[in-house]
Amino acid sequence: MSNHYCQNCGQRSTTIFERKASDFPRNYKGIQDRNIAVCQRCKDCFEENENSLKEILSSDHKNKLILGGPGTGKTFLFKNIVEDLPENSNILVTTFINNLAEDLEKRLSKISNRRIEVRTLHSFCNSLLRKIHQYEYFPELPIIIRHDAVLLDSAFKEKDFSRTFFNLEKEEETKFYLSRSKYYNCVGHHDVIYRTFSHLNQNEGAIPQYSQVIIDEYQDFNLLESSLIELIVQKNKIIIAGDDDQALYRFKSASPEFIRKLYQDQQFKNLFLPFCRRCTSVLIEAADAFIFNAKKRGLLKNRIEKEFKCYWPDRFLDSKKYSSIFLGKFSADSVVSKYIRERVFSIIKEEEIQPSEKDEPEFLIVGPPRISHYLQGVNESLTKDKRVDSNIFKIEFKKESKSLSINEGYEFIKKNEESNLGWRIIMYKNPVDPSLEKDKKIIRKTLEGKSIADLLPERYMNKHKERANSISLEEVKSTEDSLSKKIKIKLTTYLSAKGLSANHVFVLGLENGVFPKDPDNISNDEACQFLVLLTRARKSLSLLSVNRRFNRKLRRRPIDNLSFFVSMIPSQFLEIRDNIRTSSFDNS
Numbered sequence: 001m002s003n004h005y006c007q008n009c010g011q012r013s014t015t016i017f018e019r020k021a022s023d024f025p026r027n028y029k030g031i032q033d034r035n036i037a038v039c040q041r042c043k044d045c046f047e048e049n050e051n052s053l054k055e056i057l058s059s060d061h062k063n064k065l066i067l068g069g070p071g072t073g074k075t076f077l078f079k080n081i082v083e084d085l086p087e088n089s090n091i092l093v094t095t096f097i098n099n100l101a102e103d104l105e106k107r108l109s110k111i112s113n114r115r116i117e118v119r120t121l122h123s124f125c126n127s128l129l130r131k132i133h134q135y136e137y138f139p140e141l142p143i144i145i146r147h148d149a150v151l152l153d154s155a156f157k158e159k160d161f162s163r164t165f166f167n168l169e170k171e172e173e174t175k176f177y178l179s180r181s182k183y184y185n186c187v188g189h190h191d192v193i194y195r196t197f198s199h200l201n202q203n204e205g206a207i208p209q210y211s212q213v214i215i216d217e218y219q220d221f222n223l224l225e226s227s228l229i230e231l232i233v234q235k236n237k238i239i240i241a242g243d244d245d246q247a248l249y250r251f252k253s254a255s256p257e258f259i260r261k262l263y264q265d266q267q268f269k270n271l272f273l274p275f276c277r278r279c280t281s282v283l284i285e286a287a288d289a290f291i292f293n294a295k296k297r298g299l300l301k302n303r304i305e306k307e308f309k310c311y312w313p314d315r316f317l318d319s320k321k322y323s324s325i326f327l328g329k330f331s332a333d334s335v336v337s338k339y340i341r342e343r344v345f346s347i348i349k350e351e352e353i354q355p356s357e358k359d360e361p362e363f364l365i366v367g368p369p370r371i372s373h374y375l376q377g378v379n380e381s382l383t384k385d386k387r388v389d390s391n392i393f394k395i396e397f398k399k400e401s402k403s404l405s406i407n408e409g410y411e412f413i414k415k416n417e418e419s420n421l422g423w424r425i426i427m428y429k430n431p432v433d434p435s436l437e438k439d440k441k442i443i444r445k446t447l448e449g450k451s452i453a454d455l456l457p458e459r460y461m462n463k464h465k466e467r468a469n470s471i472s473l474e475e476v477k478s479t480e481d482s483l484s485k486k487i488k489i490k491l492t493t494y495l496s497a498k499g500l501s502a503n504h505v506f507v508l509g510l511e512n513g514v515f516p517k518d519p520d521n522i523s524n525d526e527a528c529q530f531l532v533l534l535t536r537a538r539k540s541l542s543l544l545s546v547n548r549r550f551n552r553k554l555r556r557r558p559i560d561n562l563s564f565f566v567s568m569i570p571s572q573f574l575e576i577r578d579n580i581r582t583s584s585f586d587n588s
């Protein structure tokens, strides 16, 4: 009888339950109103998910800690929380990552009659400080100040000023940094948080008050940032969300220990989001197995135990179609590039993918950061292909560079010809004198408060003023036609893949020596990074590795071993294809 089959997922079930069709909007029968018959699994999943949401929404604890793995619907939850607040409530939502802030902003801005500020922590601090005094905000200020220390031959010339602030080490170098930034009347990327913290710490009355504060991605906070949040907690109802499995920012002294501390804190109510609505069931099972194996090896110690389950009522279709993770072992890099290109086209054909307006890319291609030729090769292979029509495709490949551009200096002197910061950036990129002797003299005189514009040679200044005027700064910033319909392919590094998702994900560089860097000495950061990569895909995930690698740097030292991370995924989840050569797909 037909009612032995679930009308949502199509699976056979000994017991079936009558439920509202509207609770199962993706049911394969396409039933929209009335009731449908669902299987035990669909029913249980739905109810468990409802209960966990209800528990969070009905909790009246002043401080809540929400723990949920990738794709467990934190944004959706925040939306529900905000909607539940009385009209005219003012709400602060902060997250770390720019693209998450944008995404949250889009979704939350649709809720009317609430005053919602969605910000990154930096922009929140910036807006608070700007109320006290006017200054320029220049994220890269530490580069300039460090160079000042070099020119002044100061004791701090080797210092990484960001670390000074992250760990709240009150040392002479903080003083040096702050006095230089006062001279430039400028605040940088890290001291903006330090200054906000110091200001609020000394003026309790200045701690802003909201009806509700929501802090996301707490696992990426460092001592400075979590100390700032502690001050905000004193005066506000707060929801902190995060996942210590996704802690990747150790390079900025962030530590998952801060979220683990909150987890133990009696002042916080711990609540969980167990269901993932992004990944297929194979990806979630693989992630679970990976965590189990990583722990056996002594990794992910002190991890907060939590459930991570596939939300089957939504994900059944993709879970059935994409029931394994593809693992490809290739003969050379160039073959990987070709493979990805051909695979992209065959998926487009198979799934009849049409250009779309949505921001999320259809394809996400992720590679190691330092070995740029991995991603570059894929990018070239795609962009050179005749089938990649720019009217249909949008290929996004930003190379990560943190170096300063002289145009940033020009921007400042165009606004103000006397800008110390502007001239200093120009000097940094184009020294007055190649031996730096003149530059040193100038910077020494700035210690007496003299303006750089009064110290620079006239010829030098005129040359740069001319250049500044000839450059149209607006042109530099590319105008994106983000609204047009395209099939979007995004290429990015491992670290930047955080916060992103796509239907089809390719991960390159899964070789020992690359990722992990040293298989005998795997870091927690790397293990978390792999977990993040495992959980980006909505449909298919391809893990790609090259058996033998010959390039200029590694010549004579071919890397021929598959990443240890892959061996931590049980083979039943993998569809393995060995020794892929160009000929194996070129003619297809």
Ligand SMILES: [Zn+2]
Pocket (backbone or CB within 6 Å): 006, 007, 008, 009, 010, 011, 038, 039, 040, 041, 042, 043
């Ligand atoms: Zn079902």
